[in-house]
Amino acid sequence: MMISFSAALRRAVLPALFVCTVTTPVTYGATSELDALRSSFKGMQEQLQKALQRIEQLEKEKTATSSRVERVEKSVKSSAGAASALNPAIGVVIDTTAEHRSTVGGTFNFRAAELGLAASIDPYARGYAIITGSREGVEVEEAAMVTTSLPWNLQARGGRFFADFGRLAKFHPHEYAFVNSPLSLERIVGGESKADGVELSYLFSTPFFLRATLGGYNKIGAENERLDDSKSRSWSRFTYLARLNTYADLTDNHNLELGTSMAYTPSVRLVDIGGSTRNLVGLDLTYRYQPLGRTTDQSVTWGNELFVNSERRAKTYDDGRVVGRRRNAFGGYSYAEWQFNRNWATGFLFDYAPSIDSPGKKTKGYSPFLTWSPSEFNRLRFQFTHLSDMVREEKAERGNQVFLQWTTVLGSHTHGFRTR
Amino acid sequence: MLALLGAGSYGNATAQSIRVIATVPDLADIAKQIGKELVVVESLTKGVEFMHSVPVKPSFVPKLNRANILIEMGLALEHSWLPALLEVANNPRILEGQPGNIDCSNGVTVLEVPTKIDRAEGDVHPKGNPHYNLDPLNGKIIARNIADGLSRNFPQHKATFEKNLAAYLGELDKAIARWQGSAGPLKGVKFVSYHGDWTYFANRYGLQQVGTIEVKPGIEPTPNHLVSLVQRMQQEKAQVIIYGPQSDRYPRQLAGQTGASIVRLQTNAGATAETDSYIKFIDSNLRSLLSALKKG
Numbered sequence: 001m002m003i004s005f006s007a008a009l010r011r012a013v014l015p016a017l018f019v020c021t022v023t024t025p026v027t028y029g030a031t032s033e034l035d036a037l038r039s040s041f042k043g044m045q046e047q048l049q050k051a052l053q054r055i056e057q058l059e060k061e062k063t064a065t066s067s068r069v070e071r072v073e074k075s076v077k078s079s080a081g082a083a084s085a086l087n088p089a090i091g092v093v094i095d096t097t098a099e100h101r102s103t104v105g106g107t108f109n110f111r112a113a114e115l116g117l118a119a120s121i122d123p124y125a126r127g128y129a130i131i132t133g134s135r136e137g138v139e140v141e142e143a144a145m146v147t148t149s150l151p152w153n154l155q156a157r158g159g160r161f162f163a164d165f166g167r168l169a170k171f172h173p174h175e176y177a178f179v180n181s182p183l184s185l186e187r188i189v190g191g192e193s194k195a196d197g198v199e200l201s202y203l204f205s206t207p208f209f210l211r212a213t214l215g216g217y218n219k220i221g222a223e224n225e226r227l228d229d230s231k232s233r234s235w236s237r238f239t240y241l242a243r244l245n246t247y248a249d250l251t252d253n254h255n256l257e258l259g260t261s262m263a264y265t266p267s268v269r270l271v272d273i274g275g276s277t278r279n280l281v282g283l284d285l286t287y288r289y290q291p292l293g294r295t296t297d298q299s300v301t302w303g304n305e306l307f308v309n310s311e312r313r314a315k316t317y318d319d320g321r322v323v324g325r326r327r328n329a330f331g332g333y334s335y336a337e338w339q340f341n342r343n344w345a346t347g348f349l350f351d352y353a354p355s356i357d358s359p360g361k362k363t364k365g366y367s368p369f370l371t372w373s374p375s376e377f378n379r380l381r382f383q384f385t386h387l388s389d390m391v392r393e394e395k396a397e398r399g400n401q402v403f404l405q406w407t408t409v410l411g412s413h414t415h416g417f418r419t420r
Numbered sequence: 421m422l423a424l425l426g427a428g429s430y431g432n433a434t435a436q437s438i439r440v441i442a443t444v445p446d447l448a449d450i451a452k453q454i455g456k457e458l459v460v461v462e463s464l465t466k467g468v469e470f471m472h473s474v475p476v477k478p479s480f481v482p483k484l485n486r487a488n489i490l491i492e493m494g495l496a497l498e499h500s501w502l503p504a505l506l507e508v509a510n511n512p513r514i515l516e517g518q519p520g521n522i523d524c525s526n527g528v529t530v531l532e533v534p535t536k537i538d539r540a541e542g543d544v545h546p547k548g549n550p551h552y553n554l555d556p557l558n559g560k561i562i563a564r565n566i567a568d569g570l571s572r573n574f575p576q577h578k579a580t581f582e583k584n585l586a587a588y589l590g591e592l593d594k595a596i597a598r599w600q601g602s603a604g605p606l607k608g609v610k611f612v613s614y615h616g617d618w619t620y621f622a623n624r625y626g627l628q629q630v631g632t633i634e635v636k637p638g639i640e641p642t643p644n645h646l647v648s649l650v651q652r653m654q655q656e657k658a659q660v661i662i663y664g665p666q667s668d669r670y671p672r673q674l675a676g677q678t679g680a681s682i683v684r685l686q687t688n689a690g691a692t693a694e695t696d697s698y699i700k701f702i703d704s705n706l707r708s709l710l711s712a713l714k715k716g
Binding site: 148201208249341342377413 | 465466468469473474475476477478479481482485486504505508509510512515539542543585638639640654657665666667691
């Protein structure tokens with residue numbers, strides 16, 4: 001740009017100087033000399049005028065060109081982003097443990113390689129999918145659509161997702177503060193609240209946070225084997241959910257969150273004992289200390305959940321008779337995690353897990369843990385677990401156990417609202 | 421029950437006011453200056469938080485739900501907490517790119533835009549350094565963005581917003597001229613900061629950054645890093661260590677080893693009563709830094 005500009009300047013100004021030097025010597029005689037000078041001066045003036053106009057024009061062109069260049073640069077930048085911009089955000093979580101259980105021995109447990117994808121669908125919805133590969137194979141854990149602009153404070157979700165039951169049931173296991181799912185959650189809810197179905201949430205217009213969810217699903221629970229997801233059935237055999245969730249700031253640094261959930265199945269049919277209703281109720285209470293000026297290196301979370309499961313369960317007697325009886329199983333967990341600097345956290349999990357078939361028999365778990373995060377995306381955790389087991393169903397669920405867990409995140413990973 | 425709850429929150433005296441939510445107190449203050457009596461402004465954060473680890477509090481959700489306008493810093497400064505809240509706030513008009521969303525980084529000359537976006541470089545800001553509010557000249561761009569955003573949504577009040585903007589810019593210009601004078605001694609001063617958030621400020625007042633306590637953005641220092649940082653500080657004769665909402669453990673350790681003075685500065689307004697406005701906040705940072713240098 002600069003070269004052509006100065007060249008143009010030379011083109012305009014040099015002829016003016018040339019006129020000036022060339023015309024002067026050819027005049028002779030006083031009057032004619034004066035006339036010649038006048039005319040040459042006039043000529044110079046005209047030429048200078050032209051040169052100035054030309055400079056002005058070039059200046060204008062220069063500004064126009066540079067703003068054109070800026071525009072082109074901008075569009076190049078945006079089109080360079082356009083190809084990947086339409087791709088969803090992609091992340092992979094790798095979660096592994098080296099573990100030893102006094103009853104069954106040790107293993108390197110490849111727990112999960114979890115591929116997460118998320119993007120807006122259109123102005124009205126967004127979508128996400130979480131596909132997990134583990135020792136058990138590859139599975140679509142979640143793949144769901146969520147509306148973003150329904151009126152009346154409503155939000156709908158559909159597909160396969162973790163139903164809005166309780167708190168920890170909506171976490172993927174690598175998001176826990178400790179290594180394993182509490183046994184109480186595993187036995188009573190069936191692990192994560194994985195469900196195929198549809199959900200509608202409503203945000204109340206209260207000055208404080210109050211949110212309700214209603215849902216309908218085939219069933220709830222990743223390990224719920226009461227019925228087969230792939231079979232059609234009468235509407236009485238679906239599971240219906242209601243949840244109410246609220247939150248209060250006690251002070252700037254202390255807060256409390258409370259939720260209550262109920263999942264009702266009008267008819268659960270089990271072999272030999274026929275149908276019954278199933279009621280699964282949950283109560284979750286979370287206290288957090290988050291000192292605002294120190295959130296990078298100080299926090300305490302105290303998480304508690306109680307679960308009650310009520311349904312008819314089969315009991316097989318020694319003589320081979322199978323009898324169905326309503327069983328009310330009550331269990332839960334409580335854990336506290338203390339983050340004491342930017343990289344380190346420690347805590348303790350107490351777990352109280354009944355057998356849902358014979359609620360009198362319990363397993364109690366005690367697990368201290370220590371977590372080191374060299375960065376936000378890389379985490380090592382050591383955990384010791386002692387399980388005092390009276391249920392005697394699974395050998396792996398008793399005795400002393402140690403775990404060393406290594407969890408990393410590749411690519412995009414943001415914490416959504418549910419795993420805050 | 422539903423109807424009662426619904427009626428409770430609306431229909432109060434502020435029903436006519438424009439409800440503005442800002443992510444940080446700096447933006448809330450400037451929005452108040454421009455909206456004056458037409459707006460009710462609230463900031464979600466208090467100015468003391470480390471912006472990359474603001475707790476996702478459900479109490480922010482009803483505020484976002486009812487906002488007419490959301491004002492944010494942009495450049496992904498709020499990316500670790502704001503999207504999670506907007507997910508459940510059910511307010512499509514304030515989502516990114518929508519008319520009710522004012523991104524104050526529009527038109528800012530962004531510094532430290534990474535040429536390589538790789539987590540081996542730490543928790544990089546893919547869009548560049550988002551702490552542009554620390555350069556008071558960017559305060560003028562913020563004010564202009566807020567006035568434009570308010571006028572876009574409420575064109576009937578455009579004249580008022582423009583008038584208030586002109587008054588605020590006048591006030592800010594006076595302060596900028598004053599700061600330019602008082603910041604004279606900062607020229608050429610070499611400093612170390614905890615996190616790389618002081619670039620805009622340093623550029624404006626001619627300070628030179630020698631290094632950061634963090635190895636890379638968001639990565640705590642290793643013993644080796646601290647040893648080499650001490651060497652560099654001694655070679656370069658770094659005079660001051662700046663930290664913010666982080667622990668003072670490493671700043672104190674480095675100060676002990678190098679003789680540099682330490683000073684805790686704020687990256688956002690609102691943290692204390694003396695910094696309850698954007699202008700007072702820049703004032704306070706400059707004062708603290710100058711007095712730390714005198715002591716050193």
